[in-house]
Amino acid sequence: MITITRQYVVGAVMGLGLVAALGSGSAQAGEYNITIDPVTIDTGDFTRSGVGFNGASPGPVLRFKEGENVTINVTNNLSEDSSIHWHGLILPFQQDGVPNISYPGIKSGETFTYNFPIKQSGTYWFHSHSGFQEPDGAYGAIVIEPKEREPYRYDREYVVQLADAHPHSGNRIMRNLKMMADYYNRKQQTVFDFFKDSEKMGLGAALSDRMAWGDMRMMATDIEDLQGFTPLINGKGPDQNWTGLFKPGERVRLRFINSSAMTYFDIRIPGLKMTVVQADGNNVQPVSVDEFRIAVAETYDVIVRPAEDKAYTIFAESMGRTAYARGTLAPREGLTAEVPDLRKSPLLTMADMGMSHGMDHGAMAMGSATHEMPDGSSMSGAAHDAHSSTTHKMPDGSEMKGAGHAVPDGSQMQGAEHQGMAQGGRHQMSDDAMMKGMDHSAQGAMAQSGMDHSMHGGMAKEADSFYAFNSGLMPSAANGGKFLSYNDLKAQKPLYKQRPPTREIELRLTGNMERYIWSINGVKFKDAEPIRLKYGERVRFKFVNETMMTHPMHLHGMWSILDNGNGKWNPIKHVVSVSPGTTVYMETEVDAPGQWAFHCHLSYHADTGMFRKVVVEGGPKEQADASAVRHEGH
Numbered sequence: 001m002i003t004i005t006r007q008y009v010v011g012a013v014m015g016l017g018l019v020a021a022l023g024s025g026s027a028q029a030g031e032y033n034i035t036i037d038p039v040t041i042d043t044g045d046f047t048r049s050g051v052g053f054n055g056a057s058p059g060p061v062l063r064f065k066e067g068e069n070v071t072i073n074v075t076n077n078l079s080e081d082s083s084i085h086w087h088g089l090i091l092p093f094q095q096d097g098v099p100n101i102s103y104p105g106i107k108s109g110e111t112f113t114y115n116f117p118i119k120q121s122g123t124y125w126f127h128s129h130s131g132f133q134e135p136d137g138a139y140g141a142i143v144i145e146p147k148e149r150e151p152y153r154y155d156r157e158y159v160v161q162l163a164d165a166h167p168h169s170g171n172r173i174m175r176n177l178k179m180m181a182d183y184y185n186r187k188q189q190t191v192f193d194f195f196k197d198s199e200k201m202g203l204g205a206a207l208s209d210r211m212a213w214g215d216m217r218m219m220a221t222d223i224e225d226l227q228g229f230t231p232l233i234n235g236k237g238p239d240q241n242w243t244g245l246f247k248p249g250e251r252v253r254l255r256f257i258n259s260s261a262m263t264y265f266d267i268r269i270p271g272l273k274m275t276v277v278q279a280d281g282n283n284v285q286p287v288s289v290d291e292f293r294i295a296v297a298e299t300y301d302v303i304v305r306p307a308e309d310k311a312y313t314i315f316a317e318s319m320g321r322t323a324y325a326r327g328t329l330a331p332r333e334g335l336t337a338e339v340p341d342l343r344k345s346p347l348l349t350m351a352d353m354g355m356s357h358g359m360d361h362g363a364m365a366m367g368s369a370t371h372e373m374p375d376g377s378s379m380s381g382a383a384h385d386a387h388s389s390t391t392h393k394m395p396d397g398s399e400m401k402g403a404g405h406a407v408p409d410g411s412q413m414q415g416a417e418h419q420g421m422a423q424g425g426r427h428q429m430s431d432d433a434m435m436k437g438m439d440h441s442a443q444g445a446m447a448q449s450g451m452d453h454s455m456h457g458g459m460a461k462e463a464d465s466f467y468a469f470n471s472g473l474m475p476s477a478a479n480g481g482k483f484l485s486y487n488d489l490k491a492q493k494p495l496y497k498q499r500p501p502t503r504e505i506e507l508r509l510t511g512n513m514e515r516y517i518w519s520i521n522g523v524k525f526k527d528a529e530p531i532r533l534k535y536g537e538r539v540r541f542k543f544v545n546e547t548m549m550t551h552p553m554h555l556h557g558m559w560s561i562l563d564n565g566n567g568k569w570n571p572i573k574h575v576v577s578v579s580p581g582t583t584v585y586m587e588t589e590v591d592a593p594g595q596w597a598f599h600c601h602l603s604y605h606a607d608t609g610m611f612r613k614v615v616v617e618g619g620p621k622e623q624a625d626a627s628a629v630r631h632e633g634h
């Protein structure tokens with residue numbers, strides 16, 4: 001049975017300003033009042049002014065029931081325009097809450113009334129879609145109880161909402177990044193690192209490595225382009241230690257939500273296995289893990305069963321290892337457990353630089369294709385003789401030619417000293433046919449046994465098709481155990497019938513780090529035509545990440561069916577994270593008329609142009625009405 005703690009019920013009702021919850025048979029109707037307010041945020045490290053809901057950041061936990069109709073009156077108490085977007089909810093586009101796409105936004109002092117049916121269950125969240133109000137604190141959680149019983153048991157539950165509070169306001173951060181893209185990058189390599197590398201790699205290799213990164217106008221440490229934040233759990237900094245209580249032996253459901261502006265987290269609870277039961281609000285076939293990575297804007301529900309009468313630390317390290325969020329699960333208030341140290345910062349590799357984009361997996365050989373770099377220059381992929389004698393047996397018996405390590409200036413790095421370098425060939429199957437022909441366990445086996453990269457020393461890691469082979473970002477569990485992969489996600493119950501896509505749309509994720517401009521297909525939102533879809537289509541989106549940063553791509557209004565090779569069991573998500581140097585596919589049943597946002601969920605990437613409007617043409621008349629909302633610029 002589900003027991004919601006008393007504290008929770010009281011907190012939800014009070015925080016919500018619940019006006020009425022009328023139960024009439026199966027159809028319920030709830031009315032809620034939310035205000036958008038200036039608030040003070042205290043992280044324990046610093047205090048600043050920010051934006052919140054109902055006088056607090058994070059805002060209330062909204063609890064809905066699948067099948068109910070909700071009316072939400074949102075009053076803007078700020079001195080500027082605002083908005084609320086219901087992240088991951090399937091609703092009519094006029095209710096989606098994106099200024100200039102769904103509606104004009106909410107003016108200062110005004111109230112906008114949202115009204116929509118709740119068609120789904122699970123864990124979601126809501127946030128302002130105006131300016132940098134979300135990084136400034138305007139976010140809250142949504143929990144939707146299903147009509148039918150859950151397919152798993154738990155005794156109590158907690159929302160664990162992560163954020164990356166920064167002492168600077170979003171506007172100030174954007175100004176600084178525009179002025180100097182590495183303004184907030186404190187992990188830059190120093191001249192000392194260079195001498196260390198020279199000793200290891202030899203002077204020539206170290207120099208070439210630096211020149212390669214310089215040509216990219218990026219650094220091996222560009223994993224987090226915004227550092228200096230304090231990670232929060234439910235609004236509390238590491239020292240403020242958010243605590244959730246349990247009775248030993250209980251099953252505790254933790255609803256993790258990453259509401260960060262810019263930060264990916266790797267989450268573990270030392271001493272506890274976590275059973276992942278839901279991703280982005282949709283039930284998945286349970287998978288037991290020791291650690292998982294949560295992209296910006298994703299949600300994961302896990303169940304843990306702490307058996308002992310002691311405290312456990314919820315430890316969420318930022319992907320760049322510059323900071324951590326910390327909370328505690330404990331049988332009593334005031335108990336704490338040991339807090340682990342941050343692990344060493346990963347370094348991006350040449351694989352993350354997209355050295356392998358020219359690789360054609362149909363032929364399994366490196367082509368002589370040139371690679372368009374973000375700044376418009378091109379990189380020759382011609383010099384491959386260093387490894388031409390190396391061939392790799394694939395599970396299907398074909399052979400893959402080893403790829404050389406061409407650097408952007410056309411020179412070549414010698415094969416012997418690749419300490420900081422990655423394998424040029426990646427195992428991401430960007431070719432549709434290959435993808436289908438190979439199951440992912442075979443791919444894993446290939447990397448572990450079939451491919452022996454002894455010459456790369458300890459650099460070779462287990463393959464995961466969602467990371468470039470030998471990516472510096474490829475995670476591993478702190479205790480050596482199981483780290484969740486996108487490949488592990490299988491839908492509990494597919495939402496859609498499996499059918500072939502009607503067409504494919506390629507979206508290259510592009511950027512110019514030096515000028516801090518992020519774009520899609522090299523075009524900023526401001527200069528881009530909308531993506532036009534037809535109601536009834538099933539579109540296959542192909543994301544090719546040509547940048548060195550990981551982008552969490554979020555399509556509003558319709559589900560993103562991640563193609564992770566599990567066919568009809570492919571998981572259904574609202575955010576698809578695309579790592580550097582990889583190609584990722586997702587499919588969408590185009591079943592929601594109107595106009596929608598489609599963007600990278602890193603706030604400062606979306607703002608500079610990694611954003612598109614999607615227009616869905618046709619469909620049921622009462623829903624369509626797209627012409628009613630005029631596009632009024634950006």
Ligand SMILES: [Cu+2]
Pocket residue numbers: 518549550551552600601602605606610
């Ligand atoms: Cu991005």
